[in-house]
Amino acid sequence: MLNSFTPHQIDYIKLWYLVQHSLSSFYKLEQYFGSVAAAVQPEHLLAWSEVRVHANHQQRAKEYLSQSGQQAFENVLKQLQQHCDFILTLDDPNYPNQLRPYANKTPILFGQGNAQALLQAQIAIVGSRKASPHGRQVAYDFAYYLSEQGFFINSGLAQGIDEAAHQGALAHRRTIAVMGTGLDSTYPSAHHTLRQQIVERGGAVITEFLPHTKPLQQNFPRRNRLVSGLSLGVIVAEASLNSGSLITAKCAAEQGKLIFAIPGHIYSEFHQGCHQLIREGAILVDHPEQVLEDLALPTQWQYQQQNIDQLSSDSTLPSSKMNAQTGESNTTIPDTATSPQPIHKIVTQIPEHLLALYHQLDWVGQSIDHLAQQLDLEIAVLTAYLMELELMGLAMQQSGLYLRCRPHK
Incomplete structure (x- = not known):
C-alpha cells in the first residue's frame, strides 16, 4: 500500500483520469502544453478546447474545476493508495525499458508486488481461455522450465493457458500478471487467490487502468500489447482460430518480437490458431530449450x-x-x-x-x-x-x- 503520492505522480494520474485512458489525448495534451503538469493546471483545463481532443475529455476537464469533480478524483486517489504498492510513470527510472520504444506505450503503470520484476527478462505465454487438459499441461511445463532458467513468465491472468502458465512459474517465484481492469478488482474473480500468490511470491500484478475500470471487451487487446511489449518473445501454447491470444501474437509481430507456437493434433480445433501462426512464420517449438536458443541475443x-x-x-x-x-x-x-x-x-x-x-x-x-x-x-x-x-x-x-x-x- 502506498503511503503517499508525489506531486508528479498526482499530475500523471489526474491527466490519465481526465482523458479516460486515452493514449492519443494524453500525449497530445502533454505536447501542446509542454508537460503533464502544465496540461492539468487549472488555467489550462479550460483551454483544452484549443487542442483536438474528444469533447468528452474537454467536458471532464471543466467538471474537474467543480467541487464534485475534485471530490471524484480524490476518491480515485484513495482507491489507488489502498490497492497500489507502486506507481511507475514514463519518466520514472524503474519504468520498464522494454516498453519505451513503442509509440503506444502507456504513460503510467499501477502495480502490486515486486516492481523490480518488471525489469527482468520476460517471456510471455498465452493461449485460449477454454484450454484442453493437454494445452494446460504444456503451458505449465514450459513456464516451469523457463522460469527455472531465470526468466519471468508474463501472462494475462485469464482462465486456461494464462492460469497454467502463472502456476508453472510460481514454482520458481517468477511470474507477472497484466490485468485488463483496475487493481481494485480481479478478473476473473476465481483467480483472486492466484493473484495473491503472485504478489506474495516475488512477482508483480500490473495494469494501466484506474480503479473502477470494468472488464470491458476493448480493454483486453490493450492489455495484450503490454504482455507482448514487456517480453522478449511470446509463446502461444494453444489457440483456436478465434482466440484472443492471436491478438497478442499480432502485437508481438508489430513490435518486432519473436513469436513461438506449439503445434498439436491436426484435427484438434484447440490448435488451429497455432498452426495458422506457424504458416505465417511463427517459430514451431516442442521443447522450451528451443525458445532459449532463439532468445539468446534478445536476452x-x-x-x-x-x-x-x-x-x-x-x-x-x-x-x-x-x-x-x-x-x-x-x-x-x-x-x-x-x-x-x-x-x-x-x-x-x-x-x-x-x-x-x-x-x-x-x-x-x-x-x-x-x-x-x-x-x-x-x-x-x-x-x-x-x-x-x-x-x-x-x-x-x-x-x-x-x-x-x-x-x-
Missing part, C-alpha cells in the same frame, strides 16, 4: 540494458548490441575460416566477471544446475554469463549441456 540485449557487466570493448571480440525496436542483431560473428586463437590470448580478452565460468567449463559439457552449484551463482545471472560467452564464441550448448569452445580470429 543478452536486455541484460545489457540493465547494466549487468558490458562485454569487453576489445575490437577482436564480437559486439552484441541489439536494436530494441527491430530486434536486429549487430553481433560480429567470428571468422571460422581462420585458425583458432591461443588459449592465453583468449583468457586475457575475457571480462573478469566471466573468467571463473570459462575456467569451470570443459570440452565435454555440464548442466546449468551443476554450473550454478559449482560457481554459487543464481540461475538468472549464470544464464546471462553463458550467453555472453556464447556471443563471444567461447562457449556453446549441445543437448542441454554447456561446454567450452575455442573461437577463431
